[in-house]
Structure formats: structure tokens, C-alpha cells
Amino acid sequence: MQRRISTYVFGDDPILQAGVVSQLRMRPDVRVVEAAEVDEAEVAVVVADLLDDDVLRVLRAVRRGRAPRLVLVLRVIDDAALVAAAEAGVSGLLRRSDAGPDMLVRTIHQVASGDGVIPSDLLARLLGQVGRLQRQVLSPRGLAFSGLSEREVQVLRLVAEGRDTAEIARELCYSQRTVKNILHDVTTRLQLRNRSHAVAYAVREGLI
Numbered sequence: 452m453q454r455r456i457s458t459y460v461f462g463d464d465p466i467l468q469a470g471v472v473s474q475l476r477m478r479p480d481v482r483v484v485e486a487a488e489v490d491e492a493e494v495a496v497v498v499a500d501l502l503d504d505d506v507l508r509v510l511r512a513v514r515r516g517r518a519p520r521l522v523l524v525l526r527v528i529d530d531a532a533l534v535a536a537a538e539a540g541v542s543g544l545l546r547r548s549d550a551g552p553d554m555l556v557r558t559i560h561q562v563a564s565g566d567g568v569i570p571s572d573l574l575a576r577l578l579g580q581v582g583r584l585q586r587q588v589l590s591p592r593g594l595a596f597s598g599l600s601e602r603e604v605q606v607l608r609l610v611a612e613g614r615d616t617a618e619i620a621r622e623l624c625y626s627q628r629t630v631k632n633i634l635h636d637v638t639t640r641l642q643l644r645n646r647s648h649a650v651a652y653a654v655r656e657g658l659i
Contacts, residue, residue: 455482456563459492459519461509463499471498474552481556492519493563496555498547499525502532510539520562524550533577543568599637599653606633607653610646 458481462468475481484492495513499506502525510521522543523536536544543562545554558568609619620627634646643649
């Protein structure tokens with residue numbers, strides 16, 4: 452028997468919301484839940500014209516509690532909306548003009564299974580935004596998206612090899628105080644308990 456995906460629908464226009472709900476209720480593989488049951492939903496579909504402050508508040512409110520995966524359907528998707536959607540934790544992004552019943556249900560299934568969904572042209576624009584952020588904001592400050600600078604990664608790599616503070620300082624031509632400060636900054640900024648926790652974080656993130 453086909454599994455039914457519990458899905459909550461929010462529309463910034465009542466008629467629009469009713470139309471989406473009506474279409475999804477006709478599908479045997481989707482179970483539409485009401486707002487009172489949103490914590491039970493696997494997927495939340497938010498449909499709007501623009502990604503404005505009101506819609507962002509809805510996305511944040513839905514992400515509370517059990518945090519269903521988010522599908523956002525917009526009439527207009529500009530570069531600012533792309534970045535804001537990513538920051539809001541959206542897993543699937545569709546244009547209203549593309550979001551027919553079959554496409555929407557297919558996206559719900561993909562998002563429920565843990566995949567991300569975004570049209571290829573929007574993905575190219577999002578990657579362009581990420582590249583500009585790295586070049587213009589992070590790189591001039593010696594940072595990467597991991598939140599670690601190159602010298603922080605170097606120090607953690609040597610810690611992972613079992614080097615002590617003095618050995619790391621000699622290897623990188625730093626003072627021991629500098630090495631200690633780097634490790635302190637990393638553990639404090641990323642809320643890590645100690646050096647071992649910092650190394651575990653770097654391994655998990657694929658940095659070393």
C-alpha cells in the first residue's frame with residue numbers, strides 16, 4: 452500500500468490555499484493536515500506571490516516544533532528570494548507557473564525523502580550568489596562557509612595528527628600563544644567543548 456505523506460498547506464491568499472488543498476486531497480499518496488496538526492506534517496507547502504517578511508514569518512513559525520520539510524512556491528523568484536529561501540531552510544523551491552499538481556506532488560515526495568528540489572536555472576543563480584558571497588565577503592576576511600579560516604584548518608589538522616602546541620607553533624611559524632588563541636577562538640565561536648571536540652567537528656565537516 453502506498454505511503455501517504457502528511458502535508459500542511461499555507462497560502463497567502465485564502466482562495467489560492469483552497470485550490471492547492473483541493474488538488475492535493477485528490478491524490479491518494481498525500482494526506483492534507485490542518486494548521487492544528489502542523490507538528491504532525493512531514494512536509495509543509497507554502498504558496499505566495501513574493502517572499503516578503505510575512506511569508507518569512509510563516510516559514511519560521513512552521514519550522515518550530517517538529518519542523519516539517521519546507522516546499523516554497525512563489526510567483527516571483529529573484530536573487531534575494533533565492534538566498535532568503537535557503538536561509539529559511541527551504542528544501543524545495545518552485546515557480547507557481549511550474550507547480551502543477553503532478554510537479555507539486557513529485558516535489559513533496561522528493562522533499563519528504565530528504566532530497567532538495569530547485570529548478571536548474573535557479574540553482575545556477577543560487578550558486579552564483581554563493582560564489583559572490585565567498586569572494587566579496589568571506590574571502591577578504593580569511594573565512595570560508597565552514598566558518599573556519601585557512602589557518603584555523605591548518606591548526607586543527609595538526610592537532611588531529613597528535614601535535615602539541617609547541618610542535619604546531621614550530622610547524623606553522625607561529626608563537627605558542629597564537630596557536631592557543633586560534634584554538635580558543637575556534638572552540639568559543641563554534642561552541643565546542645575542547646580541542647578534541649574541535650577536531651571531531653572538522654572531520655565531520657570534511658575539513659581535515
